[in-house]
Amino acid sequence: MLNSSFDTASPSSMSNMSGRWDFGGEKEPLMHRIHAYPAKFPAFITQKAVAHARERGVEVKRIADVFCGCGTTALEAKRLNTDFWGCDINPVATLIARVKRNDYQKTRLEHYLADILRSYARRHRLHYSPYLKDDRLNYWFDEGTILELSRVKAAIDTVPEGKYHDFFLCAFSNILKPTSKWLTKSIKPQVDPDKKPVDVLPAFEGQVALMIKALNEVSEQPGKPTKKAASIIVTGNILEMDFAEPMVDLIVTSPPYVTSYEYADLHQLSSLWLGYTDDYRKLRTGTMGSLYHDSDFNRDIKNLNATGYGIVFQLYDVDRRKAKATARYFADLLKTVRQCVKLLNPGGMLLFVIGNTEYKGVKIDNADYLLSCLVDEGFCEIESTKRAISSKILTPYRDARGKFTTDTTSRKVYAEEFVVTGRC
Ligand SMILES: C[S@@+](CC[C@H](N)C(=O)[O-])C[C@H]1O[C@@H](n2cnc3c(N)ncnc32)[C@H](O)[C@@H]1O
Missing domain, CATH: 3.40.50.150 (Vaccinia Virus protein VP39)
Structure with a gap:
């Protein structure tokens, strides 16, 4: 009725x-x-x-x-x-949703981040990446950026699969538009010929820092529950x-x-x-x-x-x-x-x-x-x-x-x- x-x-x-x-x-x-x-x-x-x-x-x-x-x-x-x-x-949506809903230990995140940065540094001589063969990616990124993103992605993949790996993939995902030629805030995919894409590593580190700050804010909320609620996504x-x-x-x-x-x-x-x-x-x-x-x-x-x-x-x-x-x-x-x-x-x-x-x-x-x-x-x-x-x-x-x-x-x-x- x-x-x-x-x-x-x-x-x-x-x-x-x-x-x-x-x-x-x-x-x-x-x-x-x-x-x-x-x-x-x-x-x-x-x-x-x-x-x-x-x-x-x-x-x-x-x-x-x-x-x-x-x-x-x-x-x-x-x-x-x-x-x-x-x-x-x-799957991009559910990755972000899972990361927002998960609990993380700050010390483990910092430990994995240090591993990622070491692994990234070791790959400084990277001159080839399979991503360079993807026409679509070449449309959105210049060659140097594809190589930089490949270094960060390979470094993230050294983290064992699971929620910590997802956390860093989510961070990586959110720096892709700023590091590309994608017209900022556009709701249709289109190239901005005048855009100067941001640098990959500082963008990634800044994004991880923001996500850790966000986690701290959620975990500092008053009245933290004794029993953890369940989630399926x-x-x-x-x-x-x-x-x-x-x-x-x-x-x-x-x-x-x-x-x-x-x-x-x-x-x-x-x-x-x-x-x-x-x-x-x-x-x-x-x-x-x-x-x-x-x-x-x-x-x-x-x-x-x-x-x-x-x-x-x-x-x-x-x-x-x-x-x-x-x-x-x-x-x-x-x-x-x-x-x-x-x-x-x-x-x-x-x-x-x-x-x-x-x-x-x-x-x-x-x-x-x-x-x-x-x-x-x-x-x-x-x-x-x-x-x-x-x-x-x-x-x-x-x-x-x-x-x-x-x-x-x-x-x-x-x-x-x-x-x-x-x-x-
Ligand atoms: C308006 S958005 C929801 C936004 C969400 N309320 C939030 O705050 O992020 C609609 C969502 O529906 C999803 N979607 C579209 N078709 C779907 C389907 N057949 N089954 C499940 N999800 C679908 C899209 O991927 C998109 O994320």
């Missing part, structure tokens, strides 16, 4: 700008900023979600994030000493997972937007250097919201409810490729909701942070569609609340390369999004 104040409203008006989800009460721990990540949500959402669920009588023992990204929910669940289950299709496609039985009380997540971010493309430097793939395009497979899906439009459209169908139908008139990608995205969003039903214990709560977009005058109302899916799948106590996104700048339009533009026929990005909740 929908929240009573919304019972008679049309789905798109089932929201209010209460301000409840707009701001957090504390500064985000540095640990949330150890690695850049596109479309990360604010950490306070998890804290507020737990309070919101508890106020409504949910006993929150384990939290999940089915699109865990760089581990914002994972880390917040740790700070609340709560068990966590998370998944993401992209898996790399995989949420749509294809089997869940034998329900296992979580609260899901806090934010799905990808349709055709806004190509995560596989954005993580290409890390996935190539860390050996997750030999061709980053392979990692697009299964990624929700990607424009590169082979979609079966007729099948997808059949699975849509009236809300989804209405949006796709309007888009079809202005851009068929976009309409097909949106139909696929909506079908995947419905599957996600069904997977959440399997994951949630009876009475458990789901919370999605989801935004809308507009394309060539057609509003892609993802929040409205999600609401309709929750209704169709039998959720109760459904609520939708608008929240302001503080970081959005004046013009809300983006061009095909993802840059802000004043062209009002381009893709519109709203300065607000929705927090949608419901109970099983």
Whole structure:
């Protein structure tokens, strides 16, 4: 049943700008900023979600994030000493999330760092690296930088596999864009011809120092728990997972937007250097919201409810490729909701942070569609609340390369999004 104040409203008006989800009460721990990540949500959402669920009588023992990204929910669940289950299709995401959630001994980190620096120094005569043969890497890095990065990577690989190795790989991953020609902060992969990439070793050492500082900050928090909460973070496609039985009380997540971010493309430097793939395009497979899906439009459209169908139908008139990608995205969003039903214990709560977009005058109302899916799948106590996104700048339009533009026929990005909740 929908929240009573919304019972008679049309789905798109089932929201209010209460301000409840707009701001957090504390500064985000540095640990949330150890690695850049596109479309990360604010950490306070998890804290507020737990309070919101508890106020409504949910006993929150384990939290999940089915699109865990760089581990914002994972880390917040740790700070609340709560068990966590998370998944993401992209291995770069789960690497960062695991590192944020893990505990480390400072002395062991310092010991391994000293080993890495010694091993790096021993490789000063390195003149060849297999990475030099990779055309894609040659596109982003000059030869000297590839050799320098190869020295650091080989030195990191002397650390035994496991969480300490992951820690240094995560540090390495976050220096790849600054040491390359990648246009800083761009959400589309593009070369900046005027960029002067930063030097590899100082960037790596600075990044490790920042991560150790972040760890100290988290471990110095008052009220350190006596019992350690458990965490499982898996790399995989949420749509294809089997869940034998329900296992979580609260899901806090934010799905990808349709055709806004190509995560596989954005993580290409890390996935190539860390050996997750030999061709980053392979990692697009299964990624929700990607424009590169082979979609079966007729099948997808059949699975849509009236809300989804209405949006796709309007888009079809202005851009068929976009309409097909949106139909696929909506079908995947419905599957996600069904997977959440399997994951949630009876009475458990789901919370999605989801935004809308507009394309060539057609509003892609993802929040409205999600609401309709929750209704169709039998959720109760459904609520939708608008929240302001503080970081959005004046013009809300983006061009095909993802840059802000004043062209009002381009893709519109709203300065607000929705927090949608419901109970099983
Ligand atoms: C909006 S981001 C989540 C960001 C996250 N809340 C954070 O703070 O880092 C959406 C994530 O969904 C992941 N994703 C896309 N398709 C997926 C799928 N089929 N299964 C699991 N994860 C997927 C992307 O890799 C991306 O990390």
